[in-house]
Amino acid sequence: MKRLIAGLPFIAAVIFGGFFLWGLNPDRDPNEIPSVLISQPAPAFDLDPVPGLETPGLARSDLVGNERPVVVNVFASWCVPCRAEHAVLTRFVEREGMRLFGINYKDKPEDAVKWLNDLGNPYERIGSDLSGRTGIEWGLSGVPETFIVDGDGTVLFRYVGPVVGPDAVERFTQALKQAGALPKGAAS
Amino acid sequence: MRQLIFAFCIGLFPFAANAVEPDEMLADPVLEQRAREISKDLRCVVCQNQDIDSSNAGVARDLRLLVRERLVTGDSDAEVIEYIRARYGDYVLLKPPLEPATYALWFAPIAFVLIGVFVGGGVLMSRRKQEAFEDLGAEDENTVSEILRQNEAGDAS
Structure with missing residues (x-):
């Protein structure tokens, strides 16, 4: 009994030390919210196109039945990081053959049209989510967010925040490759 | 003296300010009260230590509106919370559920x-x-x- 009590501080130190060691991991992001969507079917939604844009609208049915997994990017013209991310996504579409769909989140149509005219439009389809309700269906916490959706409508991957910078691009590329969202033999 | 009291009252305004804006509130005080109670148990996913009832984030406002909308359509409190939990996970609950x-x-x-x-x-x-x-x-x-x-x-x- 005495020996047990004498050992208690040591045990406590090991437990707390282990906890601190875990907390020190630089890759751990305490703000990260675990997504419930991963490996779950993508939510049902049906969005009209952005008025003034020739790109058609986006519904869940557009995400299923594709040959390869596709990417859904939630963006807005008022979102500054989206502007930086736009170039990265465009490169993925043009050079790697990624298929990209967009959800224009709580954006004024005229602003979205101007934004896409200025920067170019890499999106095959864009749904206008004026109310933000589709965003909630996707469990959105902010823009930009990017999802990879499998051909059967399963969400494979979620990236919160802009895919900008070497680390983020590397993670995203890995996810794309793992999902098989890039065509074989693409220039990369 | 009257001016002093007036100044004091004006000074209190900032404390009375609330995240829930008048246009969000429901006309039915009972439903509104239920919405407030539910909102206090839901975490804002942007400012993560605040409940959505006191958060000014855009998503928090959307979730408040959603809570009220579900209540109006006749959902029970538990159904409303389950609806949001299905989309945002256990993380959105300020009181974690009892499970293994x-x-x-x-x-x-x-x-x-x-x-x-x-x-x-x-x-x-x-x-x-x-x-x-x-x-x-x-x-x-x-x-x-x-x-x-x-x-x-x-x-x-």
Whole structure:
């Protein structure tokens, strides 16, 4: 009994030390919210196109039945990081053959049209989510967010925040490759 | 004096300010009250230590509107919370649910208190028992005198 009590501080130190060691991991992001969507079917939604844009609208049915997994990017013209991310996504579409769909989140149509005219439009389809309700269906916490959706409508991957910078691009590329969202033999 | 009181009242305005804006509120006070209570149990996913009732984030506002909309369509409180939990996960609940993954969270404090009482009580009891001894018994008495003698011999050298 005495020996047990004498050992208690040591045990406590090991437990707390282990906890601190875990907390020190630089890759751990305490703000990260675990997504419930991963490996779950993508939510049902049906969005009209952005008025003034020739790109058609986006519904869940557009995400299923594709040959390869596709990417859904939630963006807005008022979102500054989206502007930086736009170039990265465009490169993925043009050079790697990624298929990209967009959800224009709580954006004024005229602003979205101007934004896409200025920067170019890499999106095959864009749904206008004026109310933000589709965003909630996707469990959105902010823009930009990017999802990879499998051909059967399963969400494979979620990236919160802009895919900008070497680390983020590397993670995203890995996810794309793992999902098989890039065509074989693409220039990369 | 009247001016002073007026200034004081004006000064109170910032404290009365609330995240819930008038245009969000429901006309039915009962439903509105339920919406407020539900909102206090839901975490804002942007400013993560705030409930959506007190958060000014855009998503929090959308979720407040959603909560009210569901209530109006006749959902129970539990159904509303389940609806949002299905989209944002357990993380959105400020009070974690009781399930196998959270047993440690819920029961560890009780377990630690019990361990503390048990260990502390054990130590106190054994100490009290020692005090009750008056006679060491012949064998222990011999051992003690033997040790004492050895100590004295050690000191002397």
